[in-house]
Amino acid sequence: MTKPDRIYFDNAATSWPKPEAVYQAVDDYQRRLGAPAGRAAYADALEVENLISGTRRALAQLIHAPQAEHIVFTCNGTDALNMALLGYVRPGDHVVTSVVEHNSVLRPLRFLRESRDVMVSYVECDIPGTVDPEDIRRALRPQTRLIALSHASNVTGALQPVEAISQIAREAGVALLVDAAQSIGHVEWDVRQVPVDFLAASGHKGLLGPLGTGFLYLRPEMAKDVLPSRFGGTGTQSENDTQPDALPHKFESGNLNVPGIVGLGAGVRFIAERGIDSLRQHEQALTAQLVEGLSEISGIQVYGPPHSEQRVGVTSFSVEGIEPQEMAILLDSAARIQVRSGLHCAPRMHEALGTIARGGTVRVSTGPFNTARQITTLLECLQELFAARNVST
Template sequence: MPPTDRIYLDNAATSWPKPAAVYDAIDRYQRHNGAPSGRGTYGEAVEVERAINDTRNRVARLLGESDPRRIIYTSNGTDSLNLAIHGLLRPGDHVVTTGCEHNSVLRPLRELERSAGVTVTRVVCGSNGVVDPTAFEEAITRNTKMFVLTHASNVTGAIQPVEEVGAIAKSHGIRFLLDAAQSLGHLPVLARQLHADLIAAPGHKGLLGPLGTGILYIAPGIESQLDTIRQGGTGTASENDWQPDTLPDKYESGNHNVPGILGLGAALAFLAERTLDEVRRDEMRLVERLLNGFQSLHRVRVLGPRDAESRVGVVSITIESYDPQEVATMLDAAYSVQVRSGFHCAPLMHTSLGTSERGGTVRFSIGAFTTVEQVDHAIQAVDEIAASAI
């Protein structure tokens, strides 16, 4: 549990604290095992291999996938998105995405526009940060290969109409890449229901695992279209100097982040103690409190949807006459409230929100261990800062 004097509300960046079992799993592995995964026949290596597979199974179950080999370990959400985007797109391909995306989508696409003759349509989101699914359909061209959409915004918390967009992709034979960075662990993310061909997510946010973990889900058949972006030792087919095409090894070159993955496994076991409905119900109660609190304050503007049901646990605000950076500094220095300020790596979104000129927003993001008292303290702190504005 966090010390009471530190109010960590930056869980959209990475969740903290982690469940105690995560620290224990990492410590136990580092002190008493230390073997690599998939590269030895001695007891400790076999034990590690089993634990790595167990974590893979847990992630697969969460996504409603029966074949765990369809889960690729990566080092974070960015890494997963890069593999999906660089691995799938070819010169001449067209992509439809939105202006609400994170730079881990926007920058790889910008790079492929520059270097590989890929073209990109960036659909504009409404002033509440939500995209109209028909805009995806209208943007389709003969060359459209892929849709990329974030499940929930890391700036406003707005949940996007991902199932509708997935259905449009499917009906046109277009690949759908879902960025589940802010939804996995918070909302149901079922690959088939959402018609997702690829799902990218960090292990260190809503899944409560350690930093340095991430996953990419790839639907059946995608592996024949998805190139590797790294090659190397996989611990399998070592007699060959070419990359194996078996899953998951094809995309998992180099030693695994074993402590991270074992920590992630412990986090997933912790998450499995409750249903997602229960997690969601508790988060929404806190988000509703935060939203109602902020909405009642003078000089405070709340961005994104007004209701808690349309969001994950992320709430962005601006305070009249203050730069977001100033607010975040005051919150930390005077109230021990730790939040993030600025553009949150989503530069295009601030145009639709009208928050570009003052340098973005102040973002509060709740986590699995956030309490009502912490939320009330944050509201009180914002009230005092807003009241001091001239």
């Protein structure tokens, strides 16, 4: 029997496949150039430096950042979040966050609570996973230094009202860190329209770059208040042993992940060419088809906002009588459909949804290369699994 084609629905973890241009860019760098960036004067090294600057500029354009130097390359979204949280929050400060957050926000905050006497308030969400901005306002205290919030939930896909939250942060004179891991590349981001102090993002999810890429955008006026957490060679000011103050070098020590960043540049250009609006329409159509189809299968409960404009292409569901893990294995073995199961590194979110005891949810997350036909196959497969189960019980 021939193996069925892989149907990959784990794009919220990392996107696959990548655009052809991403594979080509990585391959070209590895085979033809292979030199470090920003450290040498020979022509191939300068070409590499130009490629790195090109990705930086493409990211700055994507989010409408005024200066490309304020885009700092990181290993992933987690690294960018750690950079902002550990570098900006001081002992005795208060941070407002939410139960929606991923462990890449929750764990650094837990570390700050335990090691630096930082106080943290966790604002609740409603069942679709949306935070009320007024709850954020109410949680502010005189010692609040930062609001740290994800833009889109990696469990229900719910988009947070960042505009209102940005307004609240500005009125209160509190910094805002947005975790855009699940929204970048999926929805338009404009830091001039929605001012943020820090925007942390993965490069390997919605931006379609290789694993091992991410970035942190720092609002120009904020960078001086952030301490670096890594020190080392930057290829600049090599005559002294203090870390340079200028961005991006203040936060980019050691050799960069050049193959990853070059691939990320190709991913961002692919998105710019396709246009976020058209990618979003595709994602919304797939999500609407999926949510409607799941809602018609009895025994399945779907989580997340009812309207596709209130969410990204991340949908969680639970199945009566079947553990999420078992469901994921069944789908893979029946039709090579690859979904995520469990808590998705967001334990407080599952507590809020009431899904902790049943081992979390099954999560389907789409990307630009998923098709309506693949969603239909998933829905048909679920129906067949249900029918088989009903016959055997």
